[in-house]
Amino acid sequence: MRRLRHPLLLALCLAFTGSAAFAWDGFGHQVIARIAWENLRPETRARAIALLRAAPADADLASLLPDDGRPLAERERTLFERAATWPDIVRDEAFAERNATYHHGSWHYVNHFWEQDANGRPLDVDRLRPQDVNVVERLHALEVSVADPGREAAQRGVDLAWILHLGGDIHQPLHTSARVTATEPEGDRGGNLFKLATEKDDLHWYWDCLLSKAYPRRGQESEAEQIERVVGKLQRRHPRTSFVGQLEPGRYEAWVQTGLALSKTEVYRGVERGKAPGRRYEKKAIRIAVPRIALAGYRLAEILERSLGAAR
């Protein structure tokens, strides 16, 4: 089979299980980006699109703009959504040069190490420290660089795609956590080492796919229709006004602490190694993950208004 330069299907939960840390599947990232889009001012959207379209050709980012006959405005919105999946697209080692230039594994998460005492209470593990290059310091740096009109638009386009992606990743609780156990003394890599029913199925990927589990694709529905439907539903059930006081613009470390607390108290409770999680666990996990996906979209809009909005 010919390798695709844009293997979007790779990141769809039903088509793929894997140990690579994706953080929200392609569907989840596109829904988050679309919620952000709906909450951006038209001039901010236009600035974002101009940067994405200026990205270097070897990044295969600007070419995510579809060529399917729809009006340009709709196709640009699709580019914006797809750009949020681009940092996972460049993981593909079949495109070695692109991978070497653009893939940065440690940007997607931050490892905060913790363990449980005999009573199950979480304790921080101080001998292990988060990596220096991580999702928090990257978001701070990218926010500054994307806003800098003195930098080349091509580079700012790449920076913007990273913001669109990492603004989603940081809300996946397991992207903030590394649980230390007797069998995983260096941490469990955000649940990647916590295997479920099969070796290919792990707790991390299970959490990445929760939005797809909550709102599976219907019969003949296209992915674009599914995104439209789910974004509408999320914005009604979890409107921006329901997060008053929680947007905490630019407070990335605070965002991480909320996810880490969820990892410590909820994510590992009610699920066992070697078994598929039960219905009860799934309901709980969806109840936690879905509002965080909506919140990620609103926060992403805030980041972009700060960095690309009116004054720029």
Ligand SMILES: [Zn+2]
């Ligand atoms: Zn990621």
